[in-house]
Amino acid sequence: MSYGYNPYAQQGGGAGGNFNEGYSAPPGAYPPQNAQISPEAQRWFSMVDRDRSGKINAEELQRALINGRGENFSDTSCKLMISMFDNDASGTIDVYEFEKLYNYINQWLQVFKTYDRDNSGHIDESELSQAFIQMGFRFSPEFIQFLVKKNDPRNQKEVSVDQFIVVCVQIQRFTEAFRQRDTQQNGIISIGFEDFLTVALGCSI
Amino acid sequence: MSYGYNPYAQQGGGAGGNFNEGYSAPPGAYPPQNAQISPEAQRWFSMVDRDRSGKINAEELQRALINGRGENFSDTSCKLMISMFDNDASGTIDVYEFEKLYNYINQWLQVFKTYDRDNSGHIDESELSQAFIQMGFRFSPEFIQFLVKKNDPRNQKEVSVDQFIVVCVQIQRFTEAFRQRDTQQNGIISIGFEDFLTVALGCSI
Numbered sequence: 001m002s003y004g005y006n007p008y009a010q011q012g013g014g015a016g017g018n019f020n021e022g023y024s025a026p027p028g029a030y031p032p033q034n035a036q037i038s039p040e041a042q043r044w045f046s047m048v049d050r051d052r053s054g055k056i057n058a059e060e061l062q063r064a065l066i067n068g069r070g071e072n073f074s075d076t077s078c079k080l081m082i083s084m085f086d087n088d089a090s091g092t093i094d095v096y097e098f099e100k101l102y103n104y105i106n107q108w109l110q111v112f113k114t115y116d117r118d119n120s121g122h123i124d125e126s127e128l129s130q131a132f133i134q135m136g137f138r139f140s141p142e143f144i145q146f147l148v149k150k151n152d153p154r155n156q157k158e159v160s161v162d163q164f165i166v167v168c169v170q171i172q173r174f175t176e177a178f179r180q181r182d183t184q185q186n187g188i189i190s191i192g193f194e195d196f197l198t199v200a201l202g203c204s205i
Numbered sequence: 206m207s208y209g210y211n212p213y214a215q216q217g218g219g220a221g222g223n224f225n226e227g228y229s230a231p232p233g234a235y236p237p238q239n240a241q242i243s244p245e246a247q248r249w250f251s252m253v254d255r256d257r258s259g260k261i262n263a264e265e266l267q268r269a270l271i272n273g274r275g276e277n278f279s280d281t282s283c284k285l286m287i288s289m290f291d292n293d294a295s296g297t298i299d300v301y302e303f304e305k306l307y308n309y310i311n312q313w314l315q316v317f318k319t320y321d322r323d324n325s326g327h328i329d330e331s332e333l334s335q336a337f338i339q340m341g342f343r344f345s346p347e348f349i350q351f352l353v354k355k356n357d358p359r360n361q362k363e364v365s366v367d368q369f370i371v372v373c374v375q376i377q378r379f380t381e382a383f384r385q386r387d388t389q390q391n392g393i394i395s396i397g398f399e400d401f402l403t404v405a406l407g408c409s410i
Binding site for chain 1: 280344345348351352355375376379380383387392393394395396397398399401402403404405406407408409410
């Protein structure tokens with residue numbers, strides 16, 4: 001059994017979602033605070049930071065991110081992404097942290113686009129299965145169905161880019177925890193109750 | 206090792222949180238649609254259903270629920286509770302589903318109050334540890350610290366009633382999944398990668 005994980009192994013062009021181009025820019029933009037911040041990330045930061053606090057929270061990020069269905073990214077995905085780059089647990093990120101997040105999101109958009117072979121803006125079971133195979137996972141059809149159903153409980157057919165990011169980050173975290181305990185590398189672990197709870201709760205989003 | 210789970214084993218009076226009494230009632234109240242709905246649940250439903258759609262969603266529930274710190278219940282807790290009683294996956298509950306939720310929340314408030322021995326409106330590590338012992342769990346101090354830190358990442362000291370509900374429901378779900386696989390009842394399971402992911406993702410909130 002393989003569970004290697006490299007979401008950036010195959011990257012294409014384009015995007016299955018976008019920073020919201022329809023969002024109107026504020027009158028000015030912050031002057032660059034550091035030559036290392038790319039002008040593009042700086043420009044986006046200025047637009048996303050609607051209250052001009054110099055910090056971006058999950059709500060501001062959510063307003064700026066639109067998936068391939070024309071919907072804002074989910075609460076869960078925005079909180080997850082902020083938390084991944086929010087080093088001081090303040091619930092916000094500054095422009096330096098934002099640049100890393102900006103690059104991270106763009107990498108995911110490229111990955112998603114690669115798997116969205118019919119350019120529908122979302123991926124179906126077949127495309128999701130292919131995506132995981134490319135990442136080194138061989139999941140059963142039942143597990144793929146479970147993943148899609150969990151993320152799309154009403155329609156049970158498609159996964160949008162924000163849902164895709166959440167699923168992949170969750171699987172990445174659980175896989176890492178599993179791998180650490182799979183000392184014989186045979187895809188089966190023995191795990192005690194409290195350790196099981198620690199992994200299950202600790203890796204949950 | 207024991208992991209029996211009965212959150213309602215010990216119930217006290219009072220509440221560590223409240224439906225928001227400060228919330229102003231709408232001009233009228235719905236006439237009872239069914240004699241089986243208690244007048245109290247009907248009255249609360251009418252107040253919580255701000256847009257008078259006949260359905261309550263997580264946002265409406267959140268506006269009505271205040272924890273012992275004077276804060277609205279978290280997004281996560283409200284979405285969790287709606288989802289537990291939302292049989293058609295619509296994201297909303299009707300008055301019949303609401304009555305069950307109303308009773309469920311009141312039971313949790315009573316349980317929480319029992320463990321909040323100093324009536325602070327939140328429970329600390331020591332009180333949380335006692336709560337789990339009463340529920341039949343014997344967790345290590347490290348695990349209790351982990352639970353508190355996960356729920357209160359900035360202060361790492363206290364758990365509010367909405368956080369308590371989420372933690373208990375999560376542990377309840379993971380315990381049930383663990384127990385099903387613990388065929389020898391010795392507190393250790395062997396689990397394969399895909400089953401592990403299914404449990405971890407399926408029981409996550």
